[in-house]
Amino acid sequence: MSEAVQLESLLRRFYANQGKLRGYVFSATRDYHATEDILQEIAIVVAKKASVYDAARPALPWFMGIARNQIQRHYRAKGKEASNVSYELLEDFVPLFASYEKEEITERQVALKKCVEKLPQKQRHIMQMRYVEELDCSQISKTIGRSIQGIYGLLKRMKNGLRKCVEFQLQQPEVQ
Amino acid sequence: MNQLDSSKEPDLISEYFLRDLSPEELQQLQTLLASDPNARIQFVELGRDEWLLHHVHHQESHKIISLNPRSNRRRRIRAIAAAAALVVTLGTLLYSKSATITEMIASKPSAPAIASVTDFFVLEGEAISVVNDGHVRKLNAVSKIREGDRVVIPPGCQLSFQYLEEETEISLDGGALVHIAEHQGAKRIRLDRGWLMADVAKQPKDKPMRVMTRDAEVVVLGTSFEVFAEQITRLSVTEGAVRFNSKHTGHSVVVKSGFFADSTEGPEPTVPFSMVHLLAVETGSMHHQKHLRMIAVDPVRNFEGMLKFDLSKVHGKILEARLRLRVMAQGNDYGGRGDLRLFRTMENDARAEVAHFSGGVGKNKDLIMDLNPELLTSGINRFELTLDEGGNDFWFSASDGPVAPVLELKVVEGK
Numbered sequence: 321m322s323e324a325v326q327l328e329s330l331l332r333r334f335y336a337n338q339g340k341l342r343g344y345v346f347s348a349t350r351d352y353h354a355t356e357d358i359l360q361e362i363a364i365v366v367a368k369k370a371s372v373y374d375a376a377r378p379a380l381p382w383f384m385g386i387a388r389n390q391i392q393r394h395y396r397a398k399g400k401e402a403s404n405v406s407y408e409l410l411e412d413f414v415p416l417f418a419s420y421e422k423e424e425i426t427e428r429q430v431a432l433k434k435c436v437e438k439l440p441q442k443q444r445h446i447m448q449m450r451y452v453e454e455l456d457c458s459q460i461s462k463t464i465g466r467s468i469q470g471i472y473g474l475l476k477r478m479k480n481g482l483r484k485c486v487e488f489q490l491q492q493p494e495v496q
Numbered sequence: 497m498n499q500l501d502s503s504k505e506p507d508l509i510s511e512y513f514l515r516d517l518s519p520e521e522l523q524q525l526q527t528l529l530a531s532d533p534n535a536r537i538q539f540v541e542l543g544r545d546e547w548l549l550h551h552v553h554h555q556e557s558h559k560i561i562s563l564n565p566r567s568n569r570r571r572r573i574r575a576i577a578a579a580a581a582l583v584v585t586l587g588t589l590l591y592s593k594s595a596t597i598t599e600m601i602a603s604k605p606s607a608p609a610i611a612s613v614t615d616f617f618v619l620e621g622e623a624i625s626v627v628n629d630g631h632v633r634k635l636n637a638v639s640k641i642r643e644g645d646r647v648v649i650p651p652g653c654q655l656s657f658q659y660l661e662e663e664t665e666i667s668l669d670g671g672a673l674v675h676i677a678e679h680q681g682a683k684r685i686r687l688d689r690g691w692l693m694a695d696v697a698k699q700p701k702d703k704p705m706r707v708m709t710r711d712a713e714v715v716v717l718g719t720s721f722e723v724f725a726e727q728i729t730r731l732s733v734t735e736g737a738v739r740f741n742s743k744h745t746g747h748s749v750v751v752k753s754g755f756f757a758d759s760t761e762g763p764e765p766t767v768p769f770s771m772v773h774l775l776a777v778e779t780g781s782m783h784h785q786k787h788l789r790m791i792a793v794d795p796v797r798n799f800e801g802m803l804k805f806d807l808s809k810v811h812g813k814i815l816e817a818r819l820r821l822r823v824m825a826q827g828n829d830y831g832g833r834g835d836l837r838l839f840r841t842m843e844n845d846a847r848a849e850v851a852h853f854s855g856g857v858g859k860n861k862d863l864i865m866d867l868n869p870e871l872l873t874s875g876i877n878r879f880e881l882t883l884d885e886g887g888n889d890f891w892f893s894a895s896d897g898p899v900a901p902v903l904e905l906k907v908v909e910g911k
Contacts, residue, residue: 332854335650347543350513352550360625360634363648367627403516405539409529416540422833422856423888425548432552451553457514476510483545 327370333379334366339424341383343417348391348404358390365390384411431489435482443478450475509539513546609640610678614665615656619831619856622650646675649690651855652833659683664705667693669864670855682706691864712759715739729759730816732769732906756815756906769815772905778804779894779901782880789897790824793836793881794889801881801892805903807874814869816906819851819879821892822899825859832857834887839880840871847880856888862899863892869905 334341338359346355365386373382388407395402404410418424436447449455449463457475461468508525511517517525528535607628616637618624624635627646633639635647641657649655651670658665664683668674672690682703685692692707696716699705707714712729716738731740737752742759751757755766781792782800791801803819819838823831833856839847850872851865883890893899 346547360623364627405526409526413540419544432548451549472514
């Protein structure tokens with residue numbers, strides 16, 4: 321296989337596995353932007369090393385190895401100890417991370433948008449702080465004057481409510 | 497072994513995505529995940545929901561949309577610049593030996609900005625990424641292009657940028673891989689793969705712009721041109737003239753308006769050509785009777801598309817053929833995705849694959865397939881469109897829909 325054909329083949333496999341990789345990386349970093357950056361890094365590393373990659377080897381474990389290195393770099397860059405569930409455990413979850421694939425996500429995303437729009441103003445404000453302003457729970461607790469445990473509880477309840485709403489929306493028959 | 501408090505199980509999983517757990521809590525969570533399949537499912541689903549909440553809010557606050565759809569963009573007319581169309585097709589090499597990634601990323605991260613993004617479209621969940629000196633960044637609608645940038649555009653995405661302080665504009669389609677550089681004030685673009693179109697303002701005589709591919713080079717002083725990368729290098733000029741250097745044959749020719757050249761050893765260095773646009777005379781969705789204004793292609797429901805084009809009035813050898821399909825949407829807002837195959841069907845029901853597209857295309861965008869012209873014949877040509885297993889359904893505008901399918905042909909003229 322020529323270098324170019326191999327690179328193209330590897331990039332195709334990368335894009336085909338992007339959902340699973342996204343689940344793996346996000347479960348380790350829990351950081352949306354870092355996850356997207358790391359996925360880009362993986363694509364670049366794949367492009368750089370395609371010529372020396374042994375095509376007989378399965379690609380996904382290689383991608384995950386690159387991802388793991390990038391996650392470790394991410395934690396080092398932040399100057400903090402990695403606090404993620406072990407990589408070995410996360411690697412076992414890979415089949416489950418198919419739930420991050422676009423085909424699985426699209427309808428859920430549409431439903432989630434509708435459910436978020438239905439939230440009371442106060443809860444939407446909390447959502448904005450958490451997911452748009454990207455404040456952590458302690459910053460939110462200071463902003464609205466509630467205990468941090470109260471914020472954890474509030475966010476968990478809101479997310480449970482949203483999940484039920486999404487499941488309900490998804491069970492509605494498709495409107496042609 | 498630690499006894500797990502079942503009342504804490506959902507809290508630890510939920511809180512893992514809200515805060516850093518203590519080492520003891522993390523150990524407890526790992527023990528739970530290692531032993532309980534339901535906890536694993538819950539962990540993955542909660543993580544996915546958390547990611548999706550970020551994603552939905554991110555999409556809302558940073559709308560990723562096409563800022564300036566190509567179809568609406570006013571084409572600038574320049575007195576000085578000629579207009580040309582260049583189609584370059586090169587082999588499947590993405591990185592030639594003479595232009596490795598290492599060489600491509602040799603510029604500094606502080607490299608000067610040389611252009612601004614003017615048109616930008618990415619599919620959800622994808623990004624146009626740039627490598628420069630080993631640093632990676634994602635482009636957005638207001639990014640600058642820097643000297644030495646190597647740009648990777650995933651299938652289904654689009655990018656246009658304009659050079660600073662002049663009107664030279666470059667457009668790239670999904671699947672393109674380019675290196676953008678300057679050499680002693682002269683513009684250099686290396687197209688490793690994909691399709692590129694450019695409007696080039698007048699360049700200094702001693703500093704022409706060069707578009708290089710693996711096996712050819714185009715030298716431009718001021719013109720408009722297109723580049724498309726596949727097996728060999730082909731050039732078709734619609735106005736003005738450009739110099740075309742083939743590395744295969746060593747030939748260097750000036751290709752004038754209305755002429756075509758390629759990098760292989762042909763009988764003539766250039767031949768005249770004309771553009772022919774054919775609308776589909778009939779379209780349909782096999783196994784699906786609804787939505788007459790759309791062509792449905794869905795492997796799950798066994799929907800396949802059907803198109804017919806009448807080539808009886810096309811005379812002369814077909815040099816290039818492209819099928820343009822407008823992607824509509826059915827119940828969602830992002831178009832379709834997967835491995836789409838176009839087959840030419842014969843009278844005896846035999847069929848031959850003439851084109852293949854892999855990737856996603858956004859709603860209201862065009863999916864373009866480059867066809868093997870040797871499989872087109874005079875008269876009615878019937879095609880079938882299928883999507884491989886695992887693809888997400890495509891819905892295209894039918895011949896009676898808002899934007900009918902078009903077969904774009906470049907045909908040798910006057911023979």
